[in-house]
Amino acid sequence: MSHFTNNNIPRQVRTLMTKQTADQGDVAVKAVGLSKLYGEFEAIKDLNFEVVAGQTLALLGHNGAGKSTLIKMILGLVSPSAGQLFVQGQEVQATRVNLSLSLGYLPENVSFYDNMTAHELLSYFAKLKGVALVRVKPLLEEFGLIAAKDKRLCTFSKGMRQRLGLAQVMLAEPKVLLLDEPTVGLDPLASAFLYQKMAQLKAQGCAIIISTHELGLVQDQMDRALILGQGRMLALGDLQRLREATSLPSLIEIHHFTPLQYQQLLNQAFFASFIALSTSERVCLMVPDALKVKMMQQLQSLKIYEFSIVPPSLQDIFHFYMASLQSQSTPSSNSFGHPTYVKSGLVA
Amino acid sequence: MSLIRQLNQQQSLSSFLPPRALTQIQAIAVKEFKDNLRNRWLWLMAGILLILSLCVSVMGSAVSGTLVISESAQIFSGLVTLAVFILPLGAILLSYDSFVGERQSGTLLLLLTYPIARWHLVCGKLIGHAYVMACACLLGFGFTALLLVFRAESAWQVLVIGFIHLISSGILLSLIFVLLGYCVSLCVREKAKALGVLLLFWFVLVLVYDLVLLTALVSMAEILNRHLFNLLILINPTDLFRALNLLATPADSLSAKSSLILIAQTGMGLPLMYFVFVSWIVALLMVCCTIFNRQEV
Numbered sequence: 220m221s222h223f224t225n226n227n228i229p230r231q232v233r234t235l236m237t238k239q240t241a242d243q244g245d246v247a248v249k250a251v252g253l254s255k256l257y258g259e260f261e262a263i264k265d266l267n268f269e270v271v272a273g274q275t276l277a278l279l280g281h282n283g284a285g286k287s288t289l290i291k292m293i294l295g296l297v298s299p300s301a302g303q304l305f306v307q308g309q310e311v312q313a314t315r316v317n318l319s320l321s322l323g324y325l326p327e328n329v330s331f332y333d334n335m336t337a338h339e340l341l342s343y344f345a346k347l348k349g350v351a352l353v354r355v356k357p358l359l360e361e362f363g364l365i366a367a368k369d370k371r372l373c374t375f376s377k378g379m380r381q382r383l384g385l386a387q388v389m390l391a392e393p394k395v396l397l398l399d400e401p402t403v404g405l406d407p408l409a410s411a412f413l414y415q416k417m418a419q420l421k422a423q424g425c426a427i428i429i430s431t432h433e434l435g436l437v438q439d440q441m442d443r444a445l446i447l448g449q450g451r452m453l454a455l456g457d458l459q460r461l462r463e464a465t466s467l468p469s470l471i472e473i474h475h476f477t478p479l480q481y482q483q484l485l486n487q488a489f490f491a492s493f494i495a496l497s498t499s500e501r502v503c504l505m506v507p508d509a510l511k512v513k514m515m516q517q518l519q520s521l522k523i524y525e526f527s528i529v530p531p532s533l534q535d536i537f538h539f540y541m542a543s544l545q546s547q548s549t550p551s552s553n554s555f556g557h558p559t560y561v562k563s564g565l566v567a
Numbered sequence: 568m569s570l571i572r573q574l575n576q577q578q579s580l581s582s583f584l585p586p587r588a589l590t591q592i593q594a595i596a597v598k599e600f601k602d603n604l605r606n607r608w609l610w611l612m613a614g615i616l617l618i619l620s621l622c623v624s625v626m627g628s629a630v631s632g633t634l635v636i637s638e639s640a641q642i643f644s645g646l647v648t649l650a651v652f653i654l655p656l657g658a659i660l661l662s663y664d665s666f667v668g669e670r671q672s673g674t675l676l677l678l679l680t681y682p683i684a685r686w687h688l689v690c691g692k693l694i695g696h697a698y699v700m701a702c703a704c705l706l707g708f709g710f711t712a713l714l715l716v717f718r719a720e721s722a723w724q725v726l727v728i729g730f731i732h733l734i735s736s737g738i739l740l741s742l743i744f745v746l747l748g749y750c751v752s753l754c755v756r757e758k759a760k761a762l763g764v765l766l767l768f769w770f771v772l773v774l775v776y777d778l779v780l781l782t783a784l785v786s787m788a789e790i791l792n793r794h795l796f797n798l799l800i801l802i803n804p805t806d807l808f809r810a811l812n813l814l815a816t817p818a819d820s821l822s823a824k825s826s827l828i829l830i831a832q833t834g835m836g837l838p839l840m841y842f843v844f845v846s847w848i849v850a851l852l853m854v855c856c857t858i859f860n861r862q863e864v
Contacts, residue, residue: 294680296864319682330673332598334605346594347681349587387677 245272247395247426248293252302255288255450262288264450265302270426272394275417277437278430279537280447281544286430287327289447290397293428294324306395320348323393323425327400329384333373337364337383340372344387354390362386378409385416396420398429402436414440438533446537448544458533465539467531468505470495471514475525476502483521490517591683595691596698603661603699612657612699616707619649624711639722640816642715643729646708647812650737651805655773658700658741659765662748664758665692666859671758676864686856689749693742693852700741704734725816732815732837739844740808744769746851753858776803797835801843811840 248270255263263285270276278286291297292304295315304311306318331340341355359365362382367375375383381401388396396417402410410433417440421427431437444461446454454461476484484490484502493514496503506514511528518526531539603609623645669675678688712730716723748765755761780799783791800806814837 291676291864296676296679298863316682316684319680322680324677324680326673326676328673329677332602332674334602335598343594343598344681347591347678347683349590349682 246270246305247272247274247307248428249305250302251304253289253292253299253304254301255285255292255297256300261450263292263299266452268445268452268455270395270428272426273421273424274442275421275427275429275440277434277441277444277533278428278447279432279434279444279533280453281541283449284447285450286447287399288450290324290399290428290430293395293397294322295319320391321394323388323391323396325381325384325388325396325398325401327403329380331372331380331383333371335372336369337372337375338368340383341386341390345390348391350390358386358389361389377404378406381405381409381413385413389416389420392423393420393425396425396427398427398431400431401429402431402433410436434534434537435532441533444533444536446540448540453540453544454536458536461533461536462531463508465531465536466507467535467539468507469511469531470529471504471506471511471518471526472529473502473504473518473523473526474500476523480521480523484523487517588684588687591687592691592694595688596694599692599695600698603695608661609699609702612661612703613706615657616650616653616703617710619653620646620708620711621714623649624715639725639729642726643733643812643816646711646733647809650708650733650740651773651777651808654700654704654737654741655744655769655805657703658696658744659748659762659769661696661699662692662745663752663761663765665696665749666752667755667758667761668752670756670864679864685859689852689855689859692749693745696745697738697742700745701738704737704741708734708737729812729816733812736808736811736815736841736844739841739848740804743804743844743847743851746848746855749855750851750858753855753862772803773805777806777809780806800835804844804847807840807843807847810835811837811844814840 246269248268250266250268253263253266254261266289268276278289280286288297292299293306293311295311295318298312307321309318311318335343337359338355341358342352345352345355356365356368359368362385364379364382364386367379372380372383384401398417401413405413414436417427417429429437429441438458441458443455443457445452454464456464473484478499481497481499481502484494485497490504493504493506493510494502495505504514518524624642666675669678679685708730712726712734715726719726747768748761751764751768752761755764780796780803783799784796800810814835
């Protein structure tokens with residue numbers, strides 16, 4: 220599915236896009252005109268999207284954008300005010316209890332019963348899910364918790380709790396996995412472990428919806444991103460589509476050049492408007508996608524062959540949409556405000 | 568390797584058994600019971616009931632300058648008054664954070680993503696808490712009953728029957744307050760608020776209402792309609808508990824001087840009173856389930 224925003228694409232086109240995605244495989248989650256009102260406050264406004272089996276959808280947005288509400292709606296815990304939501308082809312509200320078998324959920328700041336042990340907790344959840352208890356021990360082994368299986372959960376670290384949380388998700392081999400900011404407060408190793416398990420599930424055909432603020436981590440794991448702002452869908456698509464849609468410039472960094480080449484770079488009119496940073500050791504150019512090929516040709520004409528191209532990251536794209544949401548107008552595509560450029564030292 | 572293969576085969580056959588409501592309710596009930604066993608709440612409650620019931624039975628006569636076991640009617644009158652104060656309070660403390668506590672910690676959200684209906688959760692918790700209250704009553708009052716029966720020279724049957732009614736109606740009274748605790752716990756967003764509201768309920772139902780009703784019974788017994796009294800007793804489970812236990816006490820014991828005799832003379836039979844107790848429980852259970860089902864997490 221290509222990128223679109225709710226504002227500028229008519230409903231008919233959106234429907235067509237949705238159909239195109241459905242052809243890609245089994246649709247695990249599908250939202251049609253989904254809205255949620257709390258009194259007069261619109262938590263979710265007219266969402267249309269699909270997640271196909273074996274895909275990871277990153278759910279991005281500012282705090283209060285409606286991410287957790289959307290996850291609760293998929294879980295069947297919050298009923299939509301308008302629109303429909305399907306999981307595995309079945310309407311969520313009508314078949315919540317049955318659907319729960321194929322859903323796995325890991326909440327933010329996972330909290331369990333502190334006076335239980337890891338083994339007792341998984342056995343308890345296994346009974347509630349109707350899963351045989353024989354599955355508990357292998358899961359504890361798989362998640363590195365077998366040594367702590369008889370320890371009270373109040374003694375567990377955050378990382379251990381999160382691993383236990385993921386183990387309870389895996390009890391019934393879910394078809395749809397919902398993760399609500401699962402890496403908050405985790406160390407890099409624990410986060411890596413979580414993403415590794417996510418990749419395993421994805422390979423088994425599980426559709427994953429992950430809500431997160433850690434965009435750098437999720438960028439490599441996701442297939443598509445759904446960016447929410449004030450309950451509305453601002454963008455939906457894979458990274459390439461989002462890059463195209465935002466038209467954010469790429470960064471070309473040149474590290475190796477002679478003094479003569481440096482002078483040529485500074486003096487040629489073509490380069491002048493693209494130079495974002497120039498020192499005797501490094502030159503950075505911000506180049507729109509449309510001019511990228513021409514720029515590379517120009518650099519090669521100066522016999523500069525060693526340069527790196529840094530495309531806009533998910534974080535840049537997210538900042539772009541959040542900025543547009545704040546100003547209610549699309550900012551300039553040559554904006555210096557986004558993180559790749561900050562990281563590169565182009566702006567303070 | 569073969570072990571893993573065998574395990575996988577077992578998993579493929581049995582790991583996706585259809586969820587059964589009874590298994591789920593049982594799992595929740597066992598978990599609740601174990602929680603209260605671990606945090607020693609059960610032992611605390613049983614200990615309090617035991618000490619106080621022994622005090623009432625054995626040391627009740629100390630105020631008159633002697634230390635003898637009181638007459639059965641006086642013992643039951645004291646025990647009923649004791650139970651009316653302690654059991655609802657214990658039930659409230661047991662149940663006030665059942666839902667609001669789990670909501671605050673996030674476990675309720677997680678539980679509701681499981682394939683369980685909400686009434687399974689309410690029933691599971693209720694059964695677990697019923698076990699706790701039943702064990703506390705049996706241990707607390709049962710030991711006193713055994714002691715009194717062994718010391719009794721005659722009419723031990725009176726004591727046995729009295730204690731059976733005391734314990735069974737005590738459990739039912741506790742369940743009503745446990746369910747009241749669930750209702751409040753479902754409606755509020757903070758544990759402290761739930762406890763506050765429930766203590767207010769306890770104060771009104773156990774202290775204020777009882778005093779007002781007793782005063783009315785004594786002062787206006789000839790003016791007011793008896794059916795109205797009956798209805799007023801039915802409305803408040805604590806008065807129902809008092810009335811039931813006084814009615815269950817054999818007729819000769821009723822000659823003991825007690826203003827509560829008037830309550831016992833309501834004209835309602837024991838089966839009707841037990842039926843009203845059960846009706847209270849069913850009604851509150853339905854209210855709980857309705858509140859819970861209407862809520863969004």
